[in-house]
Amino acid sequence: MANCVYEPNRIVAVTNALNTNRSEAIFSAAKELMPGGVSSPVRAFKSVNGNPIVFDRVKGPYAWDVDGNRFIDYVGSWGPAICGHAHPEVIAALQEALEKGTSFGAPCELENQLAEMVIEAVPSIEMVRFVNSGTEACMAVLRLMRAYTGRDKVIKFEGCYHGHADMFLVKAGSGVATLGLPDSPGVPRSTTANTLTAPYNDLEAVKELFAENPDAVSGVILEPVVGNAGFITPEPGFLEGLRELTKENGALLVFDEVMTGFRISYGGAQERFGVIPDLTTMGKVIGGGLPVGAYGGKKEIMSMVAPAGPMYQAGTLSGNPLAMTAGIKTLELLKQEGSYERLESITQRLIKGIVQAGKDEGIPITGSSISAMFGFYLCEGPVRNFEEAKSADSELYGKLHRAILEKGIYLAPSAFEAGFTSLAHSEDDINSTLQCFQECFSEIKK
């Protein structure tokens, strides 16, 4: 395989240098067994052409495929791998926990431990409920919004993704945006009639929705930094404005921090931007690579959740000891002095280098990062919402994706997903990645 990590001065291969025979065989069998051959649509390579790479194992910043190729990974299992894949301390803690059993179906002390860590870290959270995925957390928080306010409608933003529950599949981001799908069939119109949408970063639009739906809106839910429509940051005053508008209208403000939680800072985007929502959803990082989601907020609101209150929500595997252990260990690692400074600095160097490399080749490009999250669009920019994101050259992104994959860099197979770095990405990894970008931009502009 052509891998510029080890051969920085070699001549760039123009043809398919990557041996993917086993990946191809496994994926071809998978397509007969599972819809589209994948367990989640975002893993397919539909929007970048070609077939997905089948992974064999992951470690630190790297992934190895079944053909023995090694990639520097900027997907990080779509968010959880912020300490690097298979961190030795997480693995050791899991091995120890495994001996005591994988699921109790009864309270375990580890739940208290992780709950205390989450409550201490995230400003808005006084009480938390663990679930098994980000989707579950968002479904539950929506029910809680309606239960608490006695109102049925919700305001979301175009290009934001809050999992695949019915009410959120309206102008959704992530795989829905990547595949260019209309809102999903199978979602009753009566359900989505309660979902109002506005362009991201547009306070006026939200104001209008409140005015058109007096006393009917339970709340506003958003990704405080968008990672499911590419990478879009909130403009100054946007989050603050939403805080005021929701308060004025007796509605709740909900930050979906499934992606940004413990990634934008230890206390999430709410800590970084100093805007405190009423409720927060989490996932990805807090599970340390095992399935965990969570929702939490003010005690007064969370006390409505069963069995403390009447709003029903439950889960057979929720709070299971393995998932709690991986989460606790991951947060302990993140809490160590200097973690976020390091993540910020390598990610900034990466994105600045990518944007410069594109510009040097005359390719229209705009990009940015916050902490360990980054993204770039192949257009002039600025990109402030999903509509503007769609003006990026997705065909060119497809070419870039393939070219850089062949050099051993694994990017999200979509122009509409944020990239992720981890504590395991070294300066050398960043350097070789940037060299690959330079070579690839030069190849694809022709």
Ligand SMILES: *Cc1c(COP(=O)(O)O)cnc(C)c1O
């Ligand atoms: C990933 C994600 C979800 C869904 O989480 P799953 O664990 O995939 O169900 C929800 N909201 C945001 C912001 C996400 O990034």
